[in-house]
Amino acid sequence: MRAVIFVLLCCSPWGASSTWAVIETYEFSSPDLERRYHALSQELRCPKCQNQNIADSNAPIARDLRVVLYEQLQAGASDDEILAFMVARYGEFVRYRPGMDRNTVLLWAAPGLLLVLGAMGLFAHFRQRSSQVHAALTDSEKSEIERLLQEPRA
Amino acid sequence: MxxxxxxxxxxxxxxxxxxxxxxxxxxxxxxxxxxxxxxxxxxxxxxxxxxxxxxxxxxxxxxxxxxxxxxxxxxxxxxxxxxxxxxxxxxxxxxxxxxxxxxxxxxxxxxxxxxxxxxxxxxxxxxxxxxxxxxxxxxxxxxxxxxxxxxxxxxxxxxxxxxxxxDPGLIIHPPLLYMGYVGLSVPFAFAIAALMGGRLDASWARWSRPWTNVAWGFLSLGIMLGSWWAYYELGWGGWWFWDPVENASFMPWLMGAALVHSLAVTEKRGVFRSWTVLLAIFAFSLSLLGTFLVRSGVLTSVHAFAADPERGLFILIFLALVVGGSLLLYALRAPSVASRVAYGAVSRESLLMVNNLVFIVSTVVVLLGTLFPLIMDAFSLGKYSVGPPYFNAVFVPLMALLMPFMAVGPLSRWREDSARRWLHELLVPGLGVMVVAALLGLLGKAAFNIWIAMAVLLSGWVALGVIKDGWRRLSSGMTSGLQWRRLSPSFLGMALAHLGFAGVVLGAVVVTQESEEHDLRMALGDSELLGAYRFELQSLGQQAGPNYLADQAVFEVSRNGEPIAILVPEKRRYFASGQIMTEAAIDASLWRDLYIALGEPIGDNAWAVRLQYKPMVRWLWLGSLMIGFGALVTVFDRRYRSQAVRNPVPQTGAKAVAS
Amino acid sequence: MQAKKFIPLLAFVVLAGLLFRGLSIDPSELPAARLGQPFPEFSQPELSTGREVSVEALAVRPALVNVWATWCYSCRVEHPYLIALAQQGVPIYGLNYKDDSAKAREWLTQLGDPYQLNIADVEGSVGLDLGVYGAPETYVLDADGVIAHRHVGVLSEEVFQRDFSPWFSLGASLSEIHGEVGVE
Known part of the structure; x- marks a missing residue:
């Protein structure tokens, strides 16, 4: 739903004649290459566009990068080699899946870290609360309360 | 004038x-x-x-x-x-x-x-x-x-x-979405009013709960419509892109999901009051944050407005006043003494808190991913992009973590429950889904797909948990026969929403794993096989619309020689703007969509064509509809009918009332 | 009152500060990935002469490398300013990017030629190695042949004075000499 607020398209950067689907008819030497082509073209960001992968963009540079991607795949390059090639020319910006580096450690670690911290907090909380459950329920305490309530006030 | x-x-x-x-x-x-x-x-x-x-x-x-x-x-x-x-x-x-x-x-x-x-x-x-x-x-x-x-x-x-x-989808999508966005201002206002009055009790929770459910229901429906629209209108066949503008609507939804569940605990048990108030503030704050992100131009999105720093600054100041003010009020007025109500680590309370944990971590992760490029930029640490691969990688495990608890939640008892009882209640459904998942792996024509097996397992687990709960309600009690009146709107709403969630997960996994797509050149008379379906380009023509002219291609789709559908994708040129639009043609059904989009003409009577087979893609939207309607249905519960002041706090949790 | 209850407020203050900073950042501005690296190797015909040139041909340094094409409207806008710069003695190499060479030669005949030489990059391969994503773009090649700066978009006197002065010190303002040249 690339569009939640397409309402906002009002002053959209999608210029005239740029909103048709990109459909190209590459012939791949194997279905595996075709699969990798689709995966990589969706993982690479078009450097010029607002926020589109090169698979969906009609920008000329996106078209060029698709050609490069196709040629490199056919030439037998690995995914990592292709990504390195793109990053060398267009920077980390072109990767929708940021590589692990000093800056992105937090980004990648955050979900696990938050979950563990949260779970520890919850666990501590419940241990404390559940001790109250039993504390509040012991029969001796109940009878103690009864006794106190029935005691005539001084 | x-x-x-x-x-x-x-x-x-x-x-x-x-x-x-x-x-x-x-x-x-x-x-x-x-x-x-x-x-x-x-x-x-x-x-x-x-x-x-x-x-x-x-x-x-x-x-x-x-x-x-x-x-x-x-x-x-x-x-x-x-x-x-x-x-x-x-x-x-x-x-x-x-x-x-x-x-x-x-x-x-x-x-x-x-x-x-x-x-x-x-x-x-x-x-x-x-x-x-x-x-x-x-x-x-x-x-x-x-x-x-x-x-x-x-x-x-x-x-x-x-x-x-x-497009008709766009006529109703923004109003629905705004109903949700803006509707979250109601629980927000109730929370602020309660903080001001120092009266943060279960009746406050009972008053704001129906409003929260309705707003969240509308938000679900609005998001669902947007996803559906993008699917059929953009010609890519995608249904969720993790664009900042989408995330702007998704974050309030995630936080709203936490709030809806947290309110249940506060209403029924009078606990987590400060927490619930905080969630109500957060949910609406995220709505406002979304408005800022979309209209200020701080993030690049396919559909943000043209950057306007003046507007951005205005919303930011407003955001600071509203959110900053609310959080200050919270810091000063929220009850710091924890309620005396006790509950065990194995109880419905604890399960609902697990829900809160997962939804809040999800919200923070979506927020972090959305703002990460801005954070790096602000500290001059370089230009980064965070897109679908990141969000999918972190979001899918989070949802998978949630689902085992989802089946147990509705069956569990307030205050204190036992794992042994859960096992007793869920043994049969648990074994059932395992058998189904295993059979699917053995009998499926395609190769065994671990993701689909997992999705079947988890969705089936959630669905059977809900069904078991419903059955228990229907059949328990003194009298014999089924007690239909025991299925309160509260229960039905919850059941509908949980089943819907299971449907969305199953649909999302299946369509992601099993979709087939082929981009190719097709000339008049050509045919192409995609899976079991044969697509034949039968004729080409032109058709004038009120404000556009369309190129049309007529395809006949058949399976095993039996014609199934005639599909007519279009490519339109709009007169006023000169813009060109792809209108995909879709043959929809519960189990699969067949999707054709036209690219560009290549030579005489030939077009670049995208053929897609999308299994179970409808489940996404049907499931979302169920979530939305489920949330709306809960409002008809008897106890909300008159919002008179009553003492609603059941002090014992022995009766497992519908949440 | 507990300190713990101020955590959400504090978190929000940090977030609001970030968003405020965000208002003055242009998210679409993209620094060149090749900054600090030598100009990539290439072997392409020169536009006018047709002889093969390589990176050694970019010998006069520091210099500008200007990416242009006849299909690019903004390139026409900045062209007069490039001519003014060349007259001031700033060496400019052209990268004729994904263009029809005949049209490009005609353009230079009609509008004037500010370039020392032009790399005819018909396929866009030099542009790709350089990390070009559109035209016009202008790079600074410093005395060591290293890419030191990139400007995306129309080069104007204002931009030049602001961003390019570390490498090229021009005495007087060009517009004082030539009248109103630059962006139209």
Missing amino acids: IPELGHVSLIIAFVLAIGLAAVPMWGALRRDIAAMNTAPSLAVGVTVFVGIAFALLAVSFLQDDFSVAVVAANSNSLLPPIFKFSAVWGNHEGSLLLWVLILSGWMTAVAYFSRGLPLVMVARVLSVMGMVAVGFLAFSLLTSNPFERLLPNTPLDGNDLNPLLQ
Whole structure:
């Protein structure tokens, strides 16, 4: 739903004649290459566009990068080699899946870290609360309360 | 004249909103009954005048008054009337007016349905909503006046509505989404009012709960419609892109999901009060944050407005006042003494907190991913992009983690339960789904897919948990036979939403794993096999629409020689803007969609064509519909029917009442 | 009152500060990935002469490398300013990017030629190695042949004075000499 607020398209950067689907008819030497082509073209960001992968963009540079991607795949390059090639020319910006580096450690670690911290907090909380459950329920305490309530006030 | 009347009407609404923000609040402070009593009438007054302004803007669109700047920029005399009407909110200024209209609509609804509530509560709630209205009306009047004229150089015709927006889905999608976004202001206002009054109890939770459920239900429906629209209109066949603007609507939804569940605990058990208040503040804050992200241009999105720092600064200041003020109030007034109610680590309370944990971590992760490029940029650490691969990688495990607990939750008891009892209740469903998943792996024609097996396992687990719970309700009790009356709207809503969630997960995994796509050149008479389906290009032609000319290709789809459907994808050129649009043709069914989109013509009578087979893609939207309607259904529960002041706190959890 | 209850407020203050900073950042501005690296190797015909040139041909340094094409409207806008710069003695190499060479030669004949030489990059391969994503773009090649700066979009006197002065110090303002040249 690339569009939640397409309402906002009002002053959209999608210029005239740029909103048709990109459909190209590459012939791949194997279905595996075709699969990798689709995966990589969706993982690479078009450097010029607002926020589109090169698979969906009609920008000329996106078209060029698709050609490069196709040629490199056919030439037998690995995914990592292709990504390195793109990053060398267009920077980390072109990767929708940021590589692990000093800056992105937090980004990648955050979900696990938050979950563990949260779970520890919850666990501590419940241990404390559940001790109250039993504390509040012991029969001796109940009878103690009864006794106190029935005691005539001084 | 009409635009000027609209402008005046908007100014009157602004003045009334200031009154609403000030007078009842002052009355609540001084215990002045007359001042507090003005709240409902002022709320209605704001609604009436915003309504008039909105209607007059709509009239300007319908009458093709191109002297009005937004009409000239977003409409055209050839545009069909229904799209002239929806063009009112197909732009920044008009959509802001819709925002305020919906906000005032919610205020009126609160005024109407809360007559049984303590006056001071109603006065504060409406006053807080009035403050929000003041901010947005000021925003509209000062930076984004929808009635601005282009005089004396009035254009002869308008620029036309963006063709992407000329679609029935887009007529109802923004209003639904805004109903959700803005509706979250109601639990927010209740939370603020409760903090002010120092009365943060279970009755507060019971009052704000139906509003939260309704708002969240609308938000679910709005998001679902957007996803569906993107699927059929953009020609890519994708249904979720993790674009910042999508995330802006998804974060309030995630936080809302946590709030809906946390309110259940607070209402039933009177615990987690501070926590629930905080979630109510967060949920609406994320709505406002979304508005900021979308309209300020700090993030690049396919559909953000043109960057306007002035507007951005205005919303940011407003955001700081509303959110900062609320959180300060929270810090000062939220009860710091934990409630004395006790519960065990194995209880419904604990399960609902697991839900909260997962949804909040999800929200933070989506927020972090969305803002990460901005954070790096702000500290000059480089340019990064965070896109679908990241979000999928972190979001899928989080949802998978949630699901095992989802089946147990509805069956579990408040206060203290036992794992042994859970095992007893869920042994049969658990074994059942394992057998189904295993059979699927063994019998499936395609190769065993671990992801689909997992999805079947988890979704089946959730669904069977719900069904088991329903069965238990129906069959338990003194009398024999099925007790249909035991299925309260609360239970039915929950069941519907949980089943819907299971459906969405299953659909999402299957369509992601098993979709087939083929881009190829097809000439007249060519045919192509995709899976079991044969697509034959039978004819090519042209068709004129009201404001466009379309190239059409007629495909016959057949399976095993049996014709299934005739599909006619189009490529349209719109006259006014010269924009070209792909109109995909889709043969939809419960188990699979067949999807054809046209690319560009290649040579004589040949086109670049995209054929797609999308199994179970409908489950995404059917499931979302169930989530949305489920949330709406809960409002019909008997206990919300009269919002009179009663003592609603059941102190013992022995009765496992529907949440 | 507990300190713990101020955590959400504090978190929000940090967030609001970030968003405020965000208002003054242009998210679409993209620094060149090749900054600090030598100009990439290439072997392409020169536009006018047709002889093969390589990176050694970019010998006069520091210099500008200007990416242009006849299909690029903004390139026409900045062209007069490039001519003014060349007259001031700033060496400019052209990268004729994904263009029709005949049209490009005609353009230079009609509008004047500010370039020392032009790399005819018909396929866009030099542009790709350089990380070009559109035209016009202008790079600074410093005395060591290292890419030191990139400007995306129309080069104007204002931009030049602001961003390019570390490498090229021009005495007087060009517009004082030539009248109003630059962006139209």
